[in-house]
Amino acid sequence: MASLFLLATVGTTLAFTNLVKGIAIRLRPNNNPDLIEIIRILQEPTNYSFFSGHASTSFAAVTFIVLVLKEKSAWIFLAYIWPLIFVLSRIFVGVHYPSDIFVGAFVGVIMAFIFFWVYQRSGKRFAL
Numbered sequence: 736m737a738s739l740f741l742l743a744t745v746g747t748t749l750a751f752t753n754l755v756k757g758i759a760i761r762l763r764p765n766n767n768p769d770l771i772e773i774i775r776i777l778q779e780p781t782n783y784s785f786f787s788g789h790a791s792t793s794f795a796a797v798t799f800i801v802l803v804l805k806e807k808s809a810w811i812f813l814a815y816i817w818p819l820i821f822v823l824s825r826i827f828v829g830v831h832y833p834s835d836i837f838v839g840a841f842v843g844v845i846m847a848f849i850f851f852w853v854y855q856r857s858g859k860r861f862a863l
Contacts, residue, residue, distance in 0.1 A: 737803050737854065741796065744850040748795040748843055752788040761785035765829040787831045790839025791846070793818035798847035803854075
């Protein structure tokens with residue numbers, strides 16, 4: 736059951752992220768004419784930047800997993816290394832501003848807490 740809630744967490748977070756990107760319409764650093772000359776461009780996606788879908792979904796997934804498994808393993812918090820490295824790479828390749836990453840991570844964590852709260856109230860607490 737936890738796996739279904741994990742999928743719902745990530746799916747809802749991704750849908751919300753894409754909704755906000757369509758409203759905010761913020762150019763990525765690699766598409767911003769003012770920045771092209773001063774940043775290293777390794778990737779060239781053409782959709783919008785704010786906020787990072789990689790940050791929101793990876794932090795949502797890891798936070799939900801940590802919340803489910805924190806009583807079973809004290810080491811589960813090391814799982815946050817993965818999204819931290821993952822989101823920093825998005826800045827490195829020139830496709831996100833730091834604020835995109837911070838907001839995306841915040842949204843992902845909040846979504847995970849909301850879905851974990853619903854998961855706990857569902858009465859079906861099974862391991863991943």
